[in-house]
Amino acid sequence: MILEHLKRAGIDLVASLPDQWLGELIRQCEEDPAITHVKLAREDDGVGICAGAFLGGRKAALICQNAGVLLSVNALGGIAYHHQIPFVIVAAHRGHFDDGQYYQQYKGRLCEPVLEAMGLPHYVIEGPEQLSLIVDGAREAFLKRMPVVLLLRKQALAKSK
């Protein structure tokens, strides 16, 4: 129901890069005729697309792994923060207790401290009962004129059907 929350927030343009935990959500975005779905090859292009959409009066979201948030730091600072542009990032929060790979762990260790250092609002969504934070986060983004990052645990994404 993540997509329903995004739609409730007025978002109808989604740029995504896949993650194992995001497969179902991305499939829903691709199949929903009310959503313009853009396939990224690199996550910071999604920052640009969301920013451009806001310039043109449309609300957008970037869906990616938290490693994509780390990759997008320069774009988030130079475009979204510097130009004061709001949008929502829905990121799979890899690399914590619910993850089973060595190579994911650095992402869990780095992502929140980096967002803290950037001064970007960010929230961890623990499970499906907290998904309404997506609508609240989108409103905060709009009012603050900056991106809000929602970091979703495996459990929150597992119930996206």
Added chain:
Amino acid sequence: MKRLALAKLVRQVLKKDDLVVCGLGATEAAFKEAGPVGPTYFASDPMGLWPSIALGLALAQPKRRVTLLAGDGDLLMNLQVLATIASTPVKNLRIVVFHNRAYSSTGGQRLAGENRLSFATVAKGVGFDWAFESKGEDETRKRIDELLARPGPALLDVHLEDEPCPPVPPGQWSQVEERTLFMKALQNLTHEGG
């Protein structure tokens, strides 16, 4: 052909309800000297992000023509974005590359790939139906007319002389202020029915 000549050629075909996203540095200096026509969003750092911003804008404003004026160094930093653009049905987005094979505003250092680099070839390779290179004013004028006459996404890679770029001063408005002015200009166009 010099940068300013290309900026003037582009300017001639633009209408006041066309939107432009303009790359930074030498491209910005040239288009500012030629004189913007309609709402124009001028880039800032980081380089490489402006094709995706132009894409987002074009998807949000499907009834308006959006033209991206891209510096070659800027575009080279982020070539994969062309694959993303080609995979969308963005008929209103067109790209003109200011291709002088050097990072002009940092002192003219040569680009990787230099003389063999073809953005038109890259664009075709990732799925652009229409992508051409051009040299000289006559050929470029003809290609710009074709570029605007057909649906996007489309890319024109214009080879330019290598010339120095004077430093671009910061200007009157900050990026946040420019952003507000751009959005207001776009809103005014909509209210005027343009």
